[in-house]
Amino acid sequence: EIVLTQSPTTMAASPGEKVTLTCRASSSVTYMHWYQQRSGTSPKLWIYETSKLASGIPNRFSGSGSGTSYSLTINSMETEDAATYYCQQGSSYPYTFGAGTKLELK
Amino acid sequence: EVQLVESGGGLVKPGSSLKLSCVASGFTFSSYGMHWIRQAPKKGLEWITLIYYDSSNKYYADSVKGRFTISRDNSKNTLYLEMNSLRSEDTAMYYCAKGPFWFAYWGQGTLVTVSS
Numbered sequence: 001e002i003v004l005t006q007s008p009t010t011m012a013a014s015p016g017e018k019v020t021l022t023c024r025a026s027s028s029v030t031y032m033h034w035y036q037q038r039s040g041t042s043p044k045l046w047i048y049e050t051s052k053l054a055s056g057i058p059n060r061f062s063g064s065g066s067g068t069s070y071s072l073t074i075n076s077m078e079t080e081d082a083a084t085y086y087c088q089q090g091s092s093y094p095y096t097f098g099a100g101t102k103l104e105l106k
Numbered sequence: 107e108v109q110l111v112e113s114g115g116g117l118v119k120p121g122s123s124l125k126l127s128c129v130a131s132g133f134t135f136s137s138y139g140m141h142w143i144r145q146a147p148k149k150g151l152e153w154i155t156l157i158y159y160d161s162s163n164k165y166y167a168d169s170v171k172g173r174f175t176i177s178r179d180n181s182k183n184t185l186y187l188e189m190n191s192l193r194s195e196d197t198a199m200y201y202c203a204k205g206p207f208w209f210a211y212w213g214q215g216t217l218v219t220v221s222s
Contacts (some may be wrong), residue, residue, distance in 0.1 A: 001168075033208040035151075042201060042212040043151065054210070086151055090207035095141075096151040101210045 004028050004087050006098035012106040019074040021101045023065075030091045032070035034063060036088035037100075040082045046085070047072060079105055108132035108211045110202050115216030122192055122220075128185040128213055129204030136160075139206035142187045144198035145215075151170035152198075155187070156205060170196075192220045 003026040005012040013019045021060040023032055034047040052072060060075040074081055082105045087098040114126040128140070140154045154167045155176040164176050175188040185202050197220050203209035 002184070015154045015213070035209070037151075042214055043209070045208060045210050088151075088153075090205075090210065093156075094167045095156070097151040097153065099150045102210070 001030045001094055002029060002064045002089055002092060002096050003096035004089060004096055006085075006087055006101050008101060009099070010103040010104065012100045013074075013077040014106040015077055017077045017081065017106075019081075019103065021085055021096050022101070023070045023072075025070070025089060027092075028067045030087040032063070032065060032090075033090065034072050035086045035088065036044045036083045037086065043086065052085050077105075108204065110204065110213035112200065112202055112213040112216040115200060115218045116124055117219045118192055120193060120220055122188045123188070123219060124192065126187040126189070126200055126202075126216055126218070128187075130185065130202075130204070133177075133204065133211075134181040140178060140185045140206055141194050141203045141205050141209060142174075142176060142177075142185075143201045143203055143209065143212075144196075144218075145201070146195075146198040149198075155210075157185070159178045160208075179207065189218070194220050195222050 005024045031049045035043040036046045037043040051063045062073045084100045084102045086100045109131045112128045121190050154170050156165045172215045173191045177186045199215040201215045202213045205209040
C-alpha cells in the first residue's frame with residue numbers, strides 16, 4: 001500500500017500570503033490528485049493529474065511534483081481557501097489518501 | 107449536470123448488514139468505474155472499493171475485504187455497496203464517487219452508524 005504523508009497537518013495563512021502544501025508518497029506514483037473539503041460538505045476535486053485545475057478552480061492554485069514528492073500552491077491566500085486539503089493517488093490499489101492539511105485563515 | 111445520490115444509511119447493531127445505493131445521472135454511467143469512499147467522524151478519507159464500468163473487476167481495501175461487496179446495475183444507473191458483519195469502526199459517512207483514477211464527482215454521502 002502506498003502511504004501518503006501530508007505536511008503540515010495544520011497551518012494558518014494571512015490573506016495575500018503564498019501557501020504551499022506538500023504530499024509525499026512512500027513509493028513513486030504517476031500522478032497526484034487533490035481535493036478540498038469544507039466542514040460538513042463532500043470533498044471536491046481541486047487538482048487532478050498533478051497540475052490540472054478542476055473546472056471552476058481559480059488560477060491562484062497550482063500543483064506540481066513527480067515521483068514521490070508533490071505540492072499544491074496557493075499564490076495568494078484568500079478567505080474562501082480556508083479548508084482541509086487531501087492528496088490522493090490512483091496509481092496502484094488500494095487507492096490511498098493523505099491524512100489532510102487543515103488550512104486556516106490567520 | 108452530474109449528480110450522485112446515495113441512500114440506505116442508518117443506525118445498525120454490530121454484526122448486522124446494510125445495503126447502500128447510489129443513483130447516478132448527468133453522465134454515461136455505464137462507461138465509468140465507480141468508487142465508494144468513507145469518512146469516519148472527524149477523520150480523513152478512506153477509499154474502500156472500486157468496480158469497473160462493466161463489473162469485470164472489483165477491488166477492495168483490506169479493512170472491508172470479505173465483508174463488503176460492490177456491485178452495479180448499469181440499466182438503472184445505480185451503484186451498490188452491500189455491507190455485512192458491520193463493526194463499530196465502520197461508522198462513517200459513505201460517499202460514492204465517479205472514477206476511475208481520481209474522483210471528479212462525489213455524492214452528498216449517507217451516514218452509517220454501527221452501535222449497540
